[in-house]
Amino acid sequence: MIEVRDINKSFEDLHVLKDVSVNFQQGKTNLIIGKSGSGKTVLLKCIVGLLEVDSGDIFYSEQCFTSMNNKEKKQIRQKFGMLFQGAALFDSLTVEENVRFKLDMFTRMTESEKTARVNFCLSRVNLENKNLLLPSELSGGMKKRVAIARAIVLNPRYLFCDEPNSGLDPQTAILIDRLIKDITEEFNMTTIVNTHDLNSVMEIGDKVVFIHEGSKWWEGTSKEILESDNTELNNFVFATSLVRQLKKQDDI
Amino acid sequence: MTLLHHIGKYALLLKRAFARPEKHKVYYIRLIREMEILGLNSVGIVVIISFFMGAVITIQTAYNTENPLFPTYLIGLAARDSILLEFSSTIVALILAGKVGSNIASELGTMRVTEQIDALEIMGVNSAGYLILPKILGLMILAPFLSALSMIVGLFGGWISGTAAGVISTPDYIYGIQFAFIPFYITYSLIKSVIFAFIITTVSSYHGYYTSGGALEVGRSSTLAVVHSSVVILLFNLILTHVMLS
Numbered sequence: 001m002i003e004v005r006d007i008n009k010s011f012e013d014l015h016v017l018k019d020v021s022v023n024f025q026q027g028k029t030n031l032i033i034g035k036s037g038s039g040k041t042v043l044l045k046c047i048v049g050l051l052e053v054d055s056g057d058i059f060y061s062e063q064c065f066t067s068m069n070n071k072e073k074k075q076i077r078q079k080f081g082m083l084f085q086g087a088a089l090f091d092s093l094t095v096e097e098n099v100r101f102k103l104d105m106f107t108r109m110t111e112s113e114k115t116a117r118v119n120f121c122l123s124r125v126n127l128e129n130k131n132l133l134l135p136s137e138l139s140g141g142m143k144k145r146v147a148i149a150r151a152i153v154l155n156p157r158y159l160f161c162d163e164p165n166s167g168l169d170p171q172t173a174i175l176i177d178r179l180i181k182d183i184t185e186e187f188n189m190t191t192i193v194n195t196h197d198l199n200s201v202m203e204i205g206d207k208v209v210f211i212h213e214g215s216k217w218w219e220g221t222s223k224e225i226l227e228s229d230n231t232e233l234n235n236f237v238f239a240t241s242l243v244r245q246l247k248k249q250d251d252i
Numbered sequence: 253m254t255l256l257h258h259i260g261k262y263a264l265l266l267k268r269a270f271a272r273p274e275k276h277k278v279y280y281i282r283l284i285r286e287m288e289i290l291g292l293n294s295v296g297i298v299v300i301i302s303f304f305m306g307a308v309i310t311i312q313t314a315y316n317t318e319n320p321l322f323p324t325y326l327i328g329l330a331a332r333d334s335i336l337l338e339f340s341s342t343i344v345a346l347i348l349a350g351k352v353g354s355n356i357a358s359e360l361g362t363m364r365v366t367e368q369i370d371a372l373e374i375m376g377v378n379s380a381g382y383l384i385l386p387k388i389l390g391l392m393i394l395a396p397f398l399s400a401l402s403m404i405v406g407l408f409g410g411w412i413s414g415t416a417a418g419v420i421s422t423p424d425y426i427y428g429i430q431f432a433f434i435p436f437y438i439t440y441s442l443i444k445s446v447i448f449a450f451i452i453t454t455v456s457s458y459h460g461y462y463t464s465g466g467a468l469e470v471g472r473s474s475t476l477a478v479v480h481s482s483v484v485i486l487l488f489n490l491i492l493t494h495v496m497l498s
């Protein structure tokens with residue numbers, strides 16, 4: 001479980017996160033939704049400690065992350081898996097080396113065990129026989145998928161995904177969503193996913209947190225979203241006509 | 253104030269870079285790779301620069317000493333001392349600051365702005381250690397070899413140009429470069445080259461690692477890396493000359 005308590009974050013004059021408190025549950029896919037620029041990425045980066053919060057605390061399974069020293073942070077981070085919005089693959093390493101990285105760094109596996117594990121993770125994101133390509137030779141969606149394989153290679157306890165399916169075709173997007181949900185349940189991880197894709201919300205959102213202009217505006221399950229009468233949430237969710245129709249059918 | 257701020261931040265980065273590696277084998281592989289990228293790939297430019305430097309120094313010394321009382325073998329001696337004392341360490345270091353410094357700063361800067369450094373941190377890897385330490389050690393290990401190579405090629409260049417221009421004969425040149433030879437000059441030069449390698453890699457890493465923004469800032473970091481490494485090299489050259497030769 002990850003608990004965020006009253007965090008604030010500003011960049012100079014820009015107050016991006018305002019008193020955000022939220023609990024992310026273990027074994028569940030927790031979604032953070034909100035408009036572009038609402039502060040989702042900043043929130044996620046504060047949670048993993050890439051940005052320092054101005055005030056407030058973050059707890060990982062009751063341990064206070066914000067007051068940990070560097071060594072303790074390093075240790076808990078070995079249980080993290082993170083997918084960045086821009087993939088952030090190591091561009092001097094091949095696909096295989098990218099995915100292997102944590103195995104080389106933190107395990108005593110043999111070469112053949114590592115190769116098997118890498119190929120298994122790559123097959124789960126539908127990327128076979130691309131092992132020897134460099135990131136510059138991949139499409140945007142393929143980079144994302146490699147980054148997901150890299151994030152899950154060591155079965156993290158905490159998985160963070162920033163827009164895992166932006167830039168992917170609908171079919172692959174669903175595949176990635178399912179993969180995230182499956183491994184979350186299989187390994188009882190605490191997973192936090194940033195998205196503005198309503199398909200994902202309906203498909204995998206066990207818990208949904210809606211961020212509006214840097215504040216937590218609403219939280220609930222994906223089913224409750226359709227029934228909510230929160231104006232900002234409705235404006236966000238019912239922006240597309242398809243979902244509006246769904247809502248109408250529901251009402252009848 | 254801001255200079256002190258930079259020096260403090262630089263020192264803290266170095267402290268992180270020299271922390272205990274997570275896994276020695278991974279760092280060792282990185283070290284070998286950096287030795288190749290930073291050191292071996294610089295052999296070509298060092299050879300070219302040194303050859304022409306040696307050639308020019310010899311001819312210039314000859315033209316400036318066209319005096320019948322001046323034995324020609326002294327041209328060899330003067331060229332040798334210039335090459336050993338200054339050119340093979342300081343000038344080569346300045347050239348490397350341009351090549352290696354911009355390479356390091358743009359690599360680390362790009363990794364910073366594309367969040368690759370964040371990705372390392374999130375994995376629980378000490379990004380400063382993993383990225384910077386192999387660069388520092390890699391160039392420090394190879395710098396004396398580059399410097400020694402530069403000495404040899406420089407003296408060779410002097411011989412070729414001196415004899416080709418007809419300002420000195422082969423026996424005179426050979427005699428001259430051995431005359432009143434002080435072996436400490438070589439040690440001095442090699443020590444300087446190691447210190448300069450440290451300056452180039454750390455100053456450039458500092459600029460690259462703390463890049464913020466986008467592609468434009470990467471370019472800026474890379475320019476600053478070259479300029480600042482060069483200035484620090486010249487400053488330390490002065491200090492080291494004073495400390496070691498006086």
Ligand SMILES: Nc1ncnc2c1ncn2[C@@H]1O[C@H](COP(=O)(O)OP(=O)(O)OP(=O)(O)O)[C@@H](O)[C@H]1O
Binds near residue numbers: 036038041042196
């Ligand atoms: N490093 C930074 N320095 C200054 N301002 C920043 C920084 N990072 C983000 N911001 C600002 O914080 C706000 C929220 O940005 P954030 O990246 O969290 O949005 P987002 O919700 O992730 O949007 P998107 O869906 O487009 O990814 C924006 O106004 C942005 O300009």
Ligand SMILES: [Mg+2]
Binds near residue numbers: 040041042162194
């Ligand atoms: Mg974002």
